[in-house]
Amino acid sequence: MARRQPELPFGPIRNRNLFSNHWLDNRLRLEPEWTEFRRRAEDLLRQFETLWREQRDLVSQYAEASLEQAFIQPIITQLGWKFLPQASLRGWRPDYALFFDEADRAAAVTAGRNNPEFWSRAVLVGDAKAWSANLD
Numbered sequence: 239m240a241r242r243q244p245e246l247p248f249g250p251i252r253n254r255n256l257f258s259n260h261w262l263d264n265r266l267r268l269e270p271e272w273t274e275f276r277r278r279a280e281d282l283l284r285q286f287e288t289l290w291r292e293q294r295d296l297v298s299q300y301a302e303a304s305l306e307q308a309f310i311q312p313i314i315t316q317l318g319w320k321f322l323p324q325a326s327l328r329g330w331r332p333d334y335a336l337f338f339d340e341a342d343r344a345a346a347v348t349a350g351r352n353n354p355e356f357w358s359r360a361v362l363v364g365d366a367k368a369w370s371a372n373l374d
Contacts, residue, residue, distance in 0.1 A: 285316050302368040306333065310366050325351055325363070334364035 251262055266272060293309050300308060306323075314321055314336065320343040325335035335356070337343040342359040349355035367373065 282316060286313065289313065289316075297369045300369065302366060302371075305369055306366045314364070319362075321364075322346065322351075325356070325360070332363045333366045334362075335360040336362040336364060 320337040322335045346356045346359040
């Protein structure tokens, strides 16, 4: 049975007149990158589904650190990010600094977590919460 993308209440595309709707609806799928990235996305979704099947009965029982180790860090890794946990940013301790590659991660480590040069190498900052945490 063919799998379909879940239907979202707002649709998969929110065009703000950057591209023509015709191109988004009809031509985008003809681009070679579409096929290349679609295969990679489908592979990742399968990996995430496997991880979810393994962890779904446990995630609500984990403390934050255990959830990170068992569920969040594997997803970050599967997405291809290099990361450092417990980074320091202007007195705040985000759970993750994410980097495009190992060279940037290594340069950040060399600079030191409290050095502004550390953050010139990081691309994203991530913060994890326990599954049951209220995010409001």
